[in-house]
Amino acid sequence: MAEKQKVFVDVDTQRDFLDVAGALHVPRSDEIRPNLRRLTQCAIERGFPIIATACAHTLDDEELQHFPPHCLVGTEGQSRIPETVVADAVVLGVDARLEGEPPRHLTLEKREYDVFSRPDATAIMARYNKDKPTFVVYGVATDYCVRAVVLGLLERRMDVAIVVDAIRAIDAAREPALLTEFARKGAMLTTTDHVCRAPKTVS
Numbered sequence: 001m002a003e004k005q006k007v008f009v010d011v012d013t014q015r016d017f018l019d020v021a022g023a024l025h026v027p028r029s030d031e032i033r034p035n036l037r038r039l040t041q042c043a044i045e046r047g048f049p050i051i052a053t054a055c056a057h058t059l060d061d062e063e064l065q066h067f068p069p070h071c072l073v074g075t076e077g078q079s080r081i082p083e084t085v086v087a088d089a090v091v092l093g094v095d096a097r098l099e100g101e102p103p104r105h106l107t108l109e110k111r112e113y114d115v116f117s118r119p120d121a122t123a124i125m126a127r128y129n130k131d132k133p134t135f136v137v138y139g140v141a142t143d144y145c146v147r148a149v150v151l152g153l154l155e156r157r158m159d160v161a162i163v164v165d166a167i168r169a170i171d172a173a174r175e176p177a178l179l180t181e182f183a184r185k186g187a188m189l190t191t192t193d194h195v196c197r198a199p200k201t202v203s
């Protein structure tokens, strides 16, 4: 039997969240950077699409009333960390719309932490869901952007796996309860090793 197709969802792995000096550093997120690199390389080598999400804020964004200013458009902090940069990614700005076939590597910019705040996000995810792949989700932060992606995909009846050793929460104490919530709602919990190990060859 052929291996089940995967679509990787790389959530907000931007400098302002993962760099220790970033504007909204997620505690201990530096620890997951080797796994983020491995996941990115594995997707590229095995031809899995990567849908990346990215905060792209301006100072008047409503989200910045609740969080310190971060990922401001045009700043270094808004860019992805080197571990998750994909050279040929098509970046779709907040007001841009996807034309033609979905690219293998797509970055969706957003002005709220929930990627589904983009009016076109549901339709875009549906286009990547044609062969019913597993959406393999990782990044930051577990308690905000990652949670919104996971629950949003599950609500849309898509198959979801969370890479538990490639996520970090702003409030680390909440992570066990969040993982329980994700699993209870139907997400699989997986690891970088499990996702990236070589596929079994069937003889």
Ligand SMILES: [Zn+2]
Binding pocket: 055, 056, 057, 063, 070, 071, 111, 112, 113
């Ligand atoms: Zn944001």
